Amino acid sequence: MSMMMSLKDAAEAARCSAAQPIPSGDSAALAELLKSHKISSDEFQKIKQIKGATPSLTELGVFSAMWSEHCSYKSSRVHLKRFPTTGANVVVGPGENAGVVRLEGSICLAFKMESHNHPSYIEPYQGAATGVGGILRDVFCMGARPFANLNCLRFGEREHPRTPYLVPRVVKGIGDYGNCVGVPTVGGSVSYDKSYNGNCLVNAMTVGLIRDDKIFKGYATGVGNLVVYVGSATGRDGIHGATMASDSFAASTDNSKTTVQVGDPFAEKLLLEATLEVLEKNLVVGIQDMGAAGLTSSAFEMAGRAGNGVYLNLDFVPVRAKQMTAYEIMLSESQERMLMVVEPGKWDSLKEVLEKWRLAHAIIGVVTDSGRMLISSRGILEINLPVAPLTDDAPVYNKPMTSRVERVRASEALESLEANLNSNLDLARKTAVGALKDTGSKQKIYEQFDRHIGARTVMGPDHGGAAVMWIRTEETKNAPYLGVAIAAGCNERRVKNTPLIGAAEAVLSQVRQIFAAGGKPLAVTDCLNFGSADDPDVMREFSDSVDGISRACEELGIPVVSGNVSLYNSTDGVSIYPTPMIGVVGRVDDIRRVTPARLIDAKDLSLYIMSSSVGTVSKPSFVASLAAKFNNIPATEGLLDEISWGQELGAGRCLEELRGADLLKAARDVHVGGAGITVLKMTADLLGEKPSLDLRFSGSLEFFGEGGPRYILALDKSQAKMAEVIVTRHSMKLSLAAQLTFDQSNEVKTYFGTIPATEFSRAFKSSQPIGNY
């Protein structure tokens, strides 16, 4: 039987003896202590001001976690304000656990993407698994039932010794977690580059369904209400995870394993079902996942949002290790835990649900009107702090950044590569094979993910483009074939080259995938992975990326409704490529009419390229993606004007009309590697078997150029004329890209020679350094 608690307990706690302040006499010892908590001396002055005295060690730990980059967004916040976040469809914008947009009637989508990079590099299996767990909780603690997971992964080059260690473990971690909880993993992206040799990226995205009158937010309202701990017991795992995630690595970082949390997907499944049942029955007034910075952040954030105070007695917290100190309990990041606020009269009903799902639970505190956080442990008042300043007065930094022109360094002669790829045919062949190997099949990865559970998956990763899910609810009976299209990714080499453009293109690329599949984009989530915030070059990349994303979102009319920032992805002073991962969700009116991004059957089909009637094959892009050489062209806002925004939307409408006329057999946007590589990837499953391909790209720019909007369309030869009429009406042009023939020769004709198809299909299949776990 749980102890009941009341305001009387809080009042008594206030009279407990306070914890010892940290020793501030010895300045060297103090400096060491502050350094280990990553608190600057300015921040320490502010802490003393807020506290009105020298803080206790536990209080210092709380500030360290709450003011970590990971929790406070202190270096990124000034930039994030520039995102467009409003729109007619937005129901909940950034700042909550997940963003929510309206899909149809009362039915909404709750979604967000989040990083778990640092833990995944240290302990890939648990790091990746708990990354999935964290983002699932963000979505279901709002009351949404998750129905799709995606993940965006970046690893070091294939030849790097750590890559074959990381890849299979990350993949298995993601699979084991999502498969057990019962949420299908339906898409994402993966790539390999040496800039990630010392920092892999594991970004997980979850999309859930929710009715607009059932959206729950994390508020600790109602003075006298009970604060309830639910879920797994607290252990020593993940202590200071948020602080660790706010720091760079050194090569010697290999003993950080205790800062990595350990996941239990079965516990998550119980927590998911219990949470949704509790919310459905209206049993709680507030709920919050204990995510980064654990009990600390969930308690402070819930109290802060409601403008209330909270009293917690840590003696009632279920623990799984002996002799845990207040410091450890407050900062543990043990997984699968929730904090709930319940009216005393509903406690019995709440308890009944929690016991049905066999979840550990305990009343650990009470909501007060003091505006202060009082936390006691073993009769000592360990924490006595005002709530508001911890969140409201968190430091905000506008960190120095280089000017755009300064960032321009070694300039590569683009024209020479273009010319080389035209004159040196062997180089062109190697480049094409290399590009296929670099971006080829992901089959060995996605076959470890349950992609069909929930019986909603219309198109998964095996279709080569955006995922499409079928939405069937009581509320949307009038739209029985309603669907959602989801795409996520980013071409980091393009961003590295020109962040302003590359980040805008990261949005465009997901939107194009959604257009190609048959959806209309609704809204954006992002996961901004960058290097050290102390590097002015990195902050320039960050700022430019925010501007690029903002412009793209404004032009396309899709707001940013949720997201996450991961800075300090650097090792020994080497930062990763700027990687603003973008996730876009879209609406599909009729899932019976979606279009795959690969050829399933080639009979009577030819491939055509639909492109803007003004030339938009951009050169820097192909150099960046294929050769990983950057020309760092000076970026001005004007560069964004050169993107043909109108054409992007026009292409979407054009595809819709082609689909409406039942002409599209397959459609894929031209992406990394250019139109030639896109054609080869679309046909990769058929190559090596039957058809021969005759690619009609006359030179390197047409073959390898990546600019858009351009799409490769599979059309019935007899219908090409009809399609051309529609395409022309949308001010685009249509030309033959590849002829497929069934002549047994099994060859691919290209401008750089006639190549056995198996050379390409083998390269495509060899893309996955998956190894064995």
Added chain:
Amino acid sequence: MSSRISPSGKLRVGVLQFPGSNCDADCVDTLKRHFEINAVRVWHQEASLPGLDAIIIPGGFSFGDYLRSGALAAHAPIMRDVKQFASRGGSVLGICNGFQILVESQMLPGALLHNTSLSFVCKTVHLREANGTVLKMPIAHGEGRYWIDERGLAEMEDSGLIAYQYSNPLGSISLDFNPNGSVANIAGVMSHNKKILGMMPHPERATDVVMGGSDDGLTVWRSFLGRI
């Protein structure tokens, strides 16, 4: 086909629910949308079943399956009544984890081991029915490698208890089309009275051509419901 597949929903079907079941909703949805049956969920801690004509044991990770899959679920309170129901000739369909639970409960012979790849595998496969029909539907499991000793296998073959075998699209059975290393490409087996069916593939995920290009799962449901 049995006349009891009732458009008016008179057939009473129960779907067991363990804490880690996660395909229960899909089974309920299939029965509702395609057979107009309002299935009832039966919680694992119940001591007895309500009045039922058939029981579905859905897929999932019943109790986390950190031990052998299905090993704990086989000892859940409700299973005593499920066994009695089956011994009286009641119809039971176990899918994926449900198949594992049936095997762990010794309601079906054999065992389900880790896939030979030691990896979870999710893909669309072809299955050959005993009558030669080829069906297409997804699998998604880590422990789906059916094993039985030679004598047991011979007995099953003689009695026609092998319900489904992994095959190529034309129904030919070979190692190339065996996704997990199962003996004789076995994907599903039946009890002697043919009332208990256990299978690793997911017929509840192949109910509409728009999802994965196949509604062959309905054939499985139809024949199971028809045998009630």
